[in-house]
Amino acid sequence: MKKGDYFLNTNKECDRLSFVQSGFLRIFFETEDKEVTQWISTKGYFVTDLSGFIFNQPARWTIQALTDVEIYTIRKSEYEKIKTIIPRWPELERLFIVRCFTTLEDRIFSHLSMTAEERYHFFFENNKELFNQVPLQYIASMLGMRPETFSRIRKKQLS
Template identity: 50%
Template sequence: MNELESYITSFWNITGTDLQQVASFFQPQTIQKGDFYLKPGKICNSLSFLRSGLMRVYLIDDNGQEITQWIADKGGFITDLAGMLFNDASRCYIQALTDCDCYTLNRTDYNALEKTVPKWHQLEKLFIARCFIFMEQRVFSLLSMSAEDRYKWLFNYNPSLFNEVPLQYLASMMGMSPETLSRIRKRISS
């Protein structure tokens, strides 16, 4: 079982022929550092599993400020669900922060899975529910946690990000200024 199959199994809890069929639709893809997976106004036509590397999802607000929504890393999926599922134009950028190796499923193959894998609708529903739950948790943390608690949550969730991602992106993702992040890091490390 390769890493894609292992991740599909752990995420969607499928095995056997269904697993092999789902995995067979994903194709290897390399995205170079700095290249865009998606830009605003474009429709996302793919869903990718990151084998390695980091991708940043961000918006530019009305004041020209970049607001990082998320940093995806090894073992995570990257897409714009509104585009992938509803054909809506994206509002965000998705950019490779490092060279990235992915397994990518295009929209045509994604839609073909419902004919190939009998329980695909159940699997898709589970995938979307997990995405929604994770987003709910992030929104709750931004609204209810202090800046220090948000830092601790992200550090506990993925400490390697703090060595691999520019701190201004992490600060933005946590809803704080880079200066606030620096003060929190200094306070916690002393």
């Protein structure tokens, strides 16, 4: 995918699941007055609207490439066939779902237990490569901060 291309749009059918080999994709939704970034998918992560993909619901998220992206994609129909071809598939699927769940749990924990400065510092220490390649307002949104708060914390960290 090229930078700026859309992997998925809100309210559309989500019939694919992709593994990110390289690049960054932003998962977000829009309201009348703002965009909210839910996640930035990086190398080694899967990308989809999980509820849409698994339960055949319209997508809640828009997913857009922030850089040129190399992904490996499987369609829903192929995904269903894998279960009959690969005997260990239920185990692999469980590991994928557990990873999704623990990532979500970590995000919730950080939002409930850390200050904005602590969230910034923790995220920066674990995702330094994003800070030079992704617009900072997307990172701020993902961390649950207004851009002004994010900038103030960043300025303080850099000094």
